[in-house]
Amino acid sequence: MALEPGSPGPQAVEARPSAWGGLTVLLDTPAKRVVAIVAILLVMAVAPQIFGAYITVILTNALLYAILALGLNIVVGYAGLLDLGYAAFFAVGAYSVGILTTEFGWNFWATLPVAVVAAAVAGVVIGGPTLRLRSDYLAIVTLGFGEIVRITARNLQITGAASGISGIDQPWLYGWHIVSQSDFYYVFLALAVVAVLVSVRLANSRLGRAWLYVRHDEDAAEAMGIDRVRVKLAAYVIGAIYGSIGGAFFAVNLTAISPQSFSFQQSTLFLMAVILGGMGKIPGVILGAFVVVLGPEFLRDLGSFRYLVFAVGLLLIMLFRPGGIWPAGGRR
């Protein structure tokens, strides 16, 4: 991943004056940032009361994407590994919950640890042998893995084959039956907040610094005593767990899951959220998730052209602003 001199890498882009100069000034001190975060959380907290049911559904979906994009961001943005099969982990979580609650009558909350362990195991199984490979081989292996999971889910009886699993019970939490759309909105909001906190803490941890190092120069990192395979594997597994938890709550929110929800296109949407906003930058990734979910809603009039608009947008961003739309700053 080392940059050659004069290459238009992220650093070179970050040095350029940002078109978002005004926003950078708005957020340039910690105090201002706290105010901004509190303001955003307050707006998010009252959003379902203000905007009504339809928008609440869309915002819930955006929050789900934010959680998944934050997880993928750990793999792609922090550790610099391209994962094109992230929907597989999303599927592992969703199917763990779906199978255990409907076939075996488990309580939803009891299935969560299973979903997490299953995702971690899947992450190790696929990441362990392949993380030693060149980075572009990894991309294609993850793609193949994503397809394997989807096809397997489509062909097995226990996963309900092509029609999937339906009738998944919505969970109770201390006498609160999480059932309405706004209930789920708040659950996803809380999950997203936790996801952000974990991401921030991880970025500033010893592991986070190791990722930064491995991302910028793998060989130098190894020479400094970082076990690059282990560090990458950690990113891979943590990303998988994010995806699995997202998938678990996705399953109880919709109460029905089917293989179409875990396609390659889904994986590219998650990746797009990470890249549009800005790999490695938490506010950017969240913004990216909202753009990916809300964008097609705004472009609904364009019909099938909206995906073309999105694809061209992704290409333009890679060519002209490879660091994403969120302005760069700080240590990263």
Place this chain on the structure above:
Amino acid sequence: MTLVTLLAQQLVNGLVLGSFYALVALGYTMVFGVVKLLNFAHGDVYMVGAFAGFVVLSLIGGMVGTSWLGVGLSILLSMIAVGFLGVVIERIAYAPMLRAPRLSILITALAVSLVLQNSVLSLTQGQVFAFSPKLGFAGINIGAVFINYKQVALAVVAALLMIGLELFVSRTQYGRAMRAVSVDRDMSELMGIDVNRVIAVTFFAGSALAAAAGTMAGAYYGSIWYFMGFLIGLKAFTAAVIGGIGSIPGAMLGGLVLGLLESFGTTLPGIGSEWKDVFSFTVLILVLVFKPTGLLGKSEQERM
């Protein structure tokens, strides 16, 4: 049907499938050899090739008919048109990125793939088009095995294209320049090779082969749609890796090996055709894990 007939039939099927894989795998491997780029969009170039062949055939079908001559001409014209498309893609999307970090190039390639797919999706409204040239169902019997002329023609065309490519790369000035660039790009430039032109030729040739495969696949299977390049792109990449990415004979060999593996693998008890793709991806992962250099590849240092 006896076991021998079944196996012989699967051999024919495997060779047909393998020819498609090999033609598409060549494009991956050539581009990878010269610019060290994994062209994710290559499967979609194949898909565009199929549509180009379809459009050409509907335009010229009135004059030359939609039989062998018409299909042959549409393969040729589709190859030329899509070859130029490949060059345009390289110029617009990849040329500015070739010295950027690896992750950025990969994502750019993915973006190109999405642009091609969604362009065709928008133009066709996602419909499946019937590509039905009048090639008949005649064929020849060898023992108990029936091979129709379409399969024969397909194998012959694929073989001719591959021989042509091999001669081009080993005997011509451009071919030598191409090999030089794949060994050391900067040094080639210092030796007076016009590297940009070599890259353009490489993309032209790779895309043209994919277009030939796409048009033939359309005519052979009888239907085309915007998503048809996704799976074959993945499979062809698998073939290129099995053969050793960067190696041209490797891609041909890998294509045939994968085609045969798939057609025989799915006749094994317990592996029905619904598991076909799982089977080939598992092969891909196993090859990458145990022999990442492939059958004919040389070990290579990761670009720093």
